[in-house]
Structures are given as C-alpha cells and as structure tokens.
Amino acid sequence: MLKLPKGSAFLKPVQATAFLFAAWELLSWAIVPDWPSAIEVGRILWRDVREPSFQAALGGSLSRMLAGYLLVMVIGISGGILLGRFPLVDQLMGSLAVAVHAIPGAAWVPLSIIWFGMTEQAVIFTIVLGAAGIVIVNTDTGIREVPPFIARAARTMGARGVKYFWFVVVPAAIPKIVDGLRLAWAFGWRALMAGELLTSVNGLGQRLSQVAKVGELDHLLAIMLLIAAIGIAVDGLIFKRPSSAGSIR
Amino acid sequence: MRVELRHVSKSFSHNGHALEVLQDINLVVEEGEFVCLLGPSGCGKSTIVNLVAGLERPTSGDVLVGGKPVTGPDASRTVVFQDAALFPWLSVLGNVEFGLRMAGLEPRKRRERALEYIRLVHLSKFIQAYPHQLSGGMKQRVAIARALALQPEILLLDEPFASLDAQTRSVLQNELLEIWELARPTILFVTHNVREATGLADRVYVISSRPGRIRDVQPVTVPRPRHAEDPALLSHQHKILGLLGEEVEKVLREELGETVHFPEAQHPAAPERSLGMHI
Numbered sequence: 065m066l067k068l069p070k071g072s073a074f075l076k077p078v079q080a081t082a083f084l085f086a087a088w089e090l091l092s093w094a095i096v097p098d099w100p101s102a103i104e105v106g107r108i109l110w111r112d113v114r115e116p117s118f119q120a121a122l123g124g125s126l127s128r129m130l131a132g133y134l135l136v137m138v139i140g141i142s143g144g145i146l147l148g149r150f151p152l153v154d155q156l157m158g159s160l161a162v163a164v165h166a167i168p169g170a171a172w173v174p175l176s177i178i179w180f181g182m183t184e185q186a187v188i189f190t191i192v193l194g195a196a197g198i199v200i201v202n203t204d205t206g207i208r209e210v211p212p213f214i215a216r217a218a219r220t221m222g223a224r225g226v227k228y229f230w231f232v233v234v235p236a237a238i239p240k241i242v243d244g245l246r247l248a249w250a251f252g253w254r255a256l257m258a259g260e261l262l263t264s265v266n267g268l269g270q271r272l273s274q275v276a277k278v279g280e281l282d283h284l285l286a287i288m289l290l291i292a293a294i295g296i297a298v299d300g301l302i303f304k305r306p307s308s309a310g311s312i313r
Numbered sequence: 314m315r316v317e318l319r320h321v322s323k324s325f326s327h328n329g330h331a332l333e334v335l336q337d338i339n340l341v342v343e344e345g346e347f348v349c350l351l352g353p354s355g356c357g358k359s360t361i362v363n364l365v366a367g368l369e370r371p372t373s374g375d376v377l378v379g380g381k382p383v384t385g386p387d388a389s390r391t392v393v394f395q396d397a398a399l400f401p402w403l404s405v406l407g408n409v410e411f412g413l414r415m416a417g418l419e420p421r422k423r424r425e426r427a428l429e430y431i432r433l434v435h436l437s438k439f440i441q442a443y444p445h446q447l448s449g450g451m452k453q454r455v456a457i458a459r460a461l462a463l464q465p466e467i468l469l470l471d472e473p474f475a476s477l478d479a480q481t482r483s484v485l486q487n488e489l490l491e492i493w494e495l496a497r498p499t500i501l502f503v504t505h506n507v508r509e510a511t512g513l514a515d516r517v518y519v520i521s522s523r524p525g526r527i528r529d530v531q532p533v534t535v536p537r538p539r540h541a542e543d544p545a546l547l548s549h550q551h552k553i554l555g556l557l558g559e560e561v562e563k564v565l566r567e568e569l570g571e572t573v574h575f576p577e578a579q580h581p582a583a584p585e586r587s588l589g590m591h592i
C-alpha cells in the first residue's frame with residue numbers, strides 16, 4: 065500500500081518497488097532476453113504521459129471513473145439506506161441488489177453496449193453496475209447491525225424515530241459504508257478498464273487494446289503499470305488515512 | 314421519583330426452555346434515595362436495571378416508576394452501563410450533548426449544559442477527545458456526565474466502577490455522592506462489591522442467585538461522609554458477607570461441581586474481595 069511519507073513507513077514501499085524493478089531488469093537482461101527491460105518500459109511511460117493524445121486518454125478514463133464513482137456513491141448509499149430502513153423495499157429489492165453485486169463488472173459490458181452503444185455512457189453504466197452492489201450491500205448491513213450496546217444506550221437517552229436513525233444508526237454504519245466504498249473503488253476501476261477495452265472510447269483501456277494489436281509488449285506493460293499505480297494510489301491516499309478514528313468494533 | 318418492583322419475575326428462553334432469572338422480586342427505591350443492589354455474578358442485577366430502564370419487560374409482576382408502569386425507555390431514567398457504552402464517533406462533548414440533542418434543546422443551551430456536566434466530572438480539558446483516546450476511568454466519567462446532563466429523575470448505574478482500580482474507583486464514588494447530594498436523583502446502583510455498597514447506599518438489597526431473589530435488605534444508617542474503617546460500616550459489611558458467603562458458595566458449587574470445599578480461612582467472601590470477580 066502506498067502511504068504518506070511518514071518516517072520509515074514511506075521507505076518500505078519505495079524499497080520494495082525498487083527491489084521489484086531491479087529483479088525485473090535483471091530478468092530481462094540475463095535470463096529472458098525477449099522480455100522488455102524495466103528501464104525501457106519506464107522510458108515509454110514517461111514519453112506517454114507527456115504526450116497530449118495520451119493525456120487525453122488518461123483524462124478521459126479518470127473523468128469517466130469520477131462520474132461513475134460519484135453515481136456509485138449516491139446510488140449505493142441511498143439504496144443501502146432504503147433497503148436497511150424499509151423492510152418492504154428490502155423484500156422487493158434486496159435479492160436484486162445481491163444478484164447485481166454477484167455479477168462481475170466486465171459481465172455488464174455487453175448489456176451496456178446494447179443499451180448505450182459504444183459510448184461514454186456505456187462505460188459509466190458498467191462502472192455503476194460493477195461497483196454499486198457492494199456499497200448497497202455494505203450500507204444495508206451496517207444499518208441493520210447497529211451494535212446492541214449502542215442501540216440500548218441511545219434509547220435510554222430518548223433517541224427514537226427519525227432522530228435515532230440519523231444520529232445513531234447512520235453514524236454507527238459508517239465504518240461498514242467506508243469499507244464498501246473502498247471495495248467499490250477497486251471494482252469500479254476494473255469495470256472501467258473492461259468497458260474501455262470493449263467499447264473503444266478514448267481511454268487507457270482502449271490504448272491497451274491498440275498496443276496489444278500491434279504487439280508492442282513494452283508499451284502494453286507501461287500502460288498496465290500506470291493502471292496499477294493509479295489504482296493503488298487512490299486506494300492509499302483516500303482510504304488509508306482516516307480508518308483508525310471512526311472504528312467501532 | 315419512586316421506583317417499585319412488585320412481584321416481578323423474568324424468564325429468558327434458553328435453548329427452547331424458559332430460564333427463570335428473577336423470581337418474585339419486591340423492591341422499592343424511595344424518591345431521592347440511594348439504593349444498592351448487591352449479589353453474585355449472574356444473579357440478575359443487570360436484568361433489574363434493564364427492567365427499570367424499560368429495555369426489558371417483566372414476565373410477570375409490575376415495574377412502577379412514580380406509580381405508573383414502565384412501558385419503554387425514557388430520558389427521565391438514564392443508565393450508566395458497565396462498559397460505558399459511549400458513541401465512538403462522537404467526542405466527549407458530542408457524547409454528553411447527545412441526549413440533549415434528542416430532547417431538542419437549542420444548540421447554545423445544549424453546549425452550555427454539556428460543558429457544565431463535563432466540568433462536574435473534571436473532564437473540561439478533554440471535551441474534544443474521542444472515546445478511544447480516553448482511559449477506562451475517563452470513559453466512565455463521560456458516561457456519568459452523559460447520564461446526568463439529562464437531569465434524570467432516576468439514575469441507574471450498572472457496576473459503573475467495576476473495571477477500575479481501587480483509587481480511581483474511590484475518587485469517582487466521592488464525585489458521584491457529591492453530585493447526588495446536589496441534585497438528589499433517585500439512584501439504583503448495582504455492584505458486587507460489599508464495601509462499595511455499604512459505602513454509598515442508604516439501603517442495600519442483597520440478591521441471591523438462580524433464580525434471583527431478594528435475600529435481605531440492609532439499611533445503612535451511618536451518616537456521610539463515611540470512613541472505610543468506621544466500625545458501624547464494618548459490622549454492616551460482615552452481616553452482608555455472611556449472607557453472601559452462602560450465595561457465593563452456592564454459585565461456585567453449581568459452576569465447579571460438588572468437589573470444592575471452602576476451609577474457613579479462605580472463605581470466598583473475605584471482606585476485601587469483590588464478590589464474583591473470581592468466579
């Protein structure tokens with residue numbers, strides 16, 4: 065995990081990454097001559113990120129991810145609250161949410177293309193369906209499983225009805241909701257790549273399929289490296305930091 | 314307000330069959346009185362607290378507060394739970410303000426009142442701290458401030474100091490007594506510590522176990538402030554320990570089998586021991 069520079073905690077991932085690249089370089093140089101050299105891949109990546117058309121693709125991917133993720137947050141949290149709060153909604157929609165959650169993001173791509181064509185919307189739709197399920201399910205569980213000691217204490221202090229829900233149930237569920245959002249980021253990122261690979265909208269996924277078609281292995285690895293780095297960086301920067309303060313159990 | 318339990322019994326279903334936890338409990342706490350419930354572990358003390366708090370219903374009999382049957386929890390009857398039960402997502406201030414917010418008090422008054430009670434338990438320096446940053450004793454003080462801030466007519470305390478060291482406990486006991494003398498809420502205080510019970514209470518109910526029944530009521534007439542070595546207190550303690558000794562032996566026999574014997578010298582209810590701690 066990527067962490068903020070904080071004493072030795074920062075050194076470990078840096079050292080580990082350096083070690084990995086050294087091993088890669090050695091491998092390509094001494095053992096498997098066809099394998100692209102790490103230095104060469106790094107050079108290609110550096111060239112790519114300075115090139116305007118590549119930047120457009122990167123920007124396209126990130127903005128799609130942002131749009132999709134915002135929708136996931138809104139749909140996931142409000143959907144989870146509805147399911148957790150109203151038994152009738154849960155009876156009608158609960159199994160649907162679980163079913164959606166069980167389908168991997170990539171499997172939504174064909175349906176997305178039928179509905180939206182080879183468009184931006186199709187990709188965003190894929191992200192939403194690939195990632196909203198986990199947020200719905202986690203929000204729902206968090207809301208149902210308020211620790212009994214919290215529920216009892218709140219009730220003895222006069223908490224009931226809507227106030228009980230907003231001031232006790234929802235905050236008690238937040239650690240669980242954050243867990244869901246974190247997983248949703250990973251699921252969404254995967255779904256984005258699947259969507260872009262198959263729809264040929266301008267993005268990193270499309271770049272992957274282009275360089276693969278012409279057999280540029282080193283270029284392919286460079287883009288994959290970037291995809292991994294973004295996935296890890298967002299997870300580390302957004303979700304790693306605040307976890308200790310709000311935990312309940 | 315006066316609390317009264319009339320012929321109260323309580324059973325829980327346990328693997329399909331009913332387990333009688335409380336049997337024919339008759340108990341009164343007069344308005345403004347400080348009453349302790351004392352008994353071995355598992356005798357149903359917390360169940361009595363929950364009944365009065367409205368978190369549980371009796372299987373039979375009546376739980377009356379101010380002459381009226383209890384139908385559910387109410388902010389006029391607050392509880393200090395054994396494990397503090399603070400809300401982890403709220404600061405000390407947020408926790409103490411919680412009940413006032415539920416009561417719909419306006420923000421400025423809410424803040425003022427919360428700060429007043431936080432001051433009363435000497436935590437003014439920690440208003441912004443979160444529960445996970447506090448020691449056990451500090452958490453209990455927050456729980457007490459939180460329960461008092463609602464200015465309840467009845468304060469229920471379920472072994473509030475059981476997990477604390479002797480010194481912290483005695484500091485908090487004195488703070489509680491001071492607060493009680495100021496506002497005079499009706500107090501029902503659960504403990505399994507004989508010294509604590511006789512040091513604090515106007516009357517001590519001794520509860521026997523399996524099923525829980527009122528074994529005896531001991532009025533403690535020693536005037537406050539009380540001193541631990543006061544012979545009158547010690548004689549109360551001895552009387553109660555005599556009753557409890559049989560109870561503790563009974564519990565241990567049931568739990569450990571018939572093979573245990575207690576030589577006089579290592580009686581399980583030696584005065585400096587807390588009952589049940591070793592069970």
Ligand SMILES: Nc1ncnc2c1ncn2[C@@H]1O[C@H](COP(=O)(O)OP(=O)(O)OP(=O)(O)O)[C@@H](O)[C@H]1O
Nearest residue numbers: 325326334353354355356357358359360361505589
């Ligand atoms: N919700 C419940 N369901 C089933 N059994 C219960 C329930 N609550 C309490 N009991 C049982 O009732 C008995 C009394 O429990 P209670 O918590 O009132 O004891 P206690 O006197 O407070 O004990 P301690 O001093 O250890 O806190 C125990 O045997 C317990 O197993």
Ligand SMILES: [Mg+2]
Nearest residue numbers: 358359360471
């Ligand atoms: Mg108890």
